[in-house]
Amino acid sequence: MEEFASVSGISRPTISKYFNDPDSVRASTRARIEEALERYDYRPNIYAINQNRRLTKNIGVVVPYLADPFFAEIARNIEQRCIAAGFSPTLFSAHGQPDLERDILDTLRSLKPAGVLFAPLGRSSDRGAIEKFSRDIPTVLFDSNIEGVGEAFIGSNNFQSVPMMVDYLCRTGEAPCFFEMTPLNPNANKRHNAYVEAMEQRGLAPNVVRVEGDSWNFEDIGFAEGKKAFEQKRFNSDTIFCSNDRLAIGLLAAAYEKGYRVGNGAGCAVRIAGHDDHPFSRFTSPTLTTVAQDYASIAQTSVETLFKLIESGERASERRETVYEGKLVLRASA
Numbered sequence: 001m002e003e004f005a006s007v008s009g010i011s012r013p014t015i016s017k018y019f020n021d022p023d024s025v026r027a028s029t030r031a032r033i034e035e036a037l038e039r040y041d042y043r044p045n046i047y048a049i050n051q052n053r054r055l056t057k058n059i060g061v062v063v064p065y066l067a068d069p070f071f072a073e074i075a076r077n078i079e080q081r082c083i084a085a086g087f088s089p090t091l092f093s094a095h096g097q098p099d100l101e102r103d104i105l106d107t108l109r110s111l112k113p114a115g116v117l118f119a120p121l122g123r124s125s126d127r128g129a130i131e132k133f134s135r136d137i138p139t140v141l142f143d144s145n146i147e148g149v150g151e152a153f154i155g156s157n158n159f160q161s162v163p164m165m166v167d168y169l170c171r172t173g174e175a176p177c178f179f180e181m182t183p184l185n186p187n188a189n190k191r192h193n194a195y196v197e198a199m200e201q202r203g204l205a206p207n208v209v210r211v212e213g214d215s216w217n218f219e220d221i222g223f224a225e226g227k228k229a230f231e232q233k234r235f236n237s238d239t240i241f242c243s244n245d246r247l248a249i250g251l252l253a254a255a256y257e258k259g260y261r262v263g264n265g266a267g268c269a270v271r272i273a274g275h276d277d278h279p280f281s282r283f284t285s286p287t288l289t290t291v292a293q294d295y296a297s298i299a300q301t302s303v304e305t306l307f308k309l310i311e312s313g314e315r316a317s318e319r320r321e322t323v324y325e326g327k328l329v330l331r332a333s334a
Contacts, residue, residue: 008036066093077299122185161326162194181213222250248274271334286332
């Protein structure tokens with residue numbers, strides 16, 4: 001900036017004032033600065049500027065697995081809202097690895113973020129490391145809750161959405177069994193419990209078909225383990241409710257390979273439903289019946305909650321949890 005001030009003939013304090021707020025300098029001065037910027041092709045180092053501020057404009061965004069379109073869509077919403085508010089979001093993916101999730105927290109400390117929006121891995125997360133981090137830096141959790149950690153949690157109401165799907169499936173055919181993999185995060189556990197409660201409230205015996213799978217390759221697990229479950233006749237109903245859409249997409253492929261026709265129509269052998277309204281669920285064959293999470297509201301409330309903490313300069317007096325209801329999306333698979 002000192003070099004730019006020298007060659008442009010504009011004082012460094014004036015240039016610094018412009019970069020903090022272009023409207024804070026006179027229109028004629030602003031025009032001179034912008035003409036010089038163009039002539040000398042000068043761009044400020046935003047990270048260096050942020051590091052010199054008492055409160056930076058950096059926002060950390062951490063998701064467990066960015067290759068999952070669900071997290072990609074929420075991250076896209078969050079990034080857009082941060083940029084619109086004048087902040088610089090930096091996105092990290094833990095790629096399903098607890099060690100990498102811990103390393104990301106260390107990297108974020110070096111960036112001196114004003115705050116962090118964090119979707120943790122869940123059961124495999126290092127709770128102690130996340131607790132310590134959130135004590136030092138304002139942190140709002142979204143999607144996956146770790147009880148008592150962070151300033152707030154924003155996510156989906158699984159105890160509303162899962163019973164809603166169970167009710168629909170029971171009204172339109174056989175009561176569903178529940179297809180899940182070894183739980184990786186709190187959402188999986190909540191959906192399991194919500195299914196069991198919904199079935200018991202109807203006087204029906206829950207039937208959970210759990211398969212092993214400790215990775216984030218849910219489609220692969222749904223396909224491989226779904227084929228085994230069909231072969232072993234583990235599904236005691238012709239209606240299968242999957243814990244998430246990615247698992248359901250794999251199961252759809254497994255049903256096709258085993259010769260089962262999926263859907264509601266005549267000649268169909270099995271119905272399959274999912275949860276999340278994965279962006280690809282509209283394009284499966286048949287298209288997937290599911291529950292849509294409120295992506296936009298989760299992203300907006302997460303960002304607004306963090307911004308209020310940053311603006312106030314104070315920590316929340318009590319941790320708040322906000323959950324949004326899901327919406328039933330009826331398609332051809334069930």
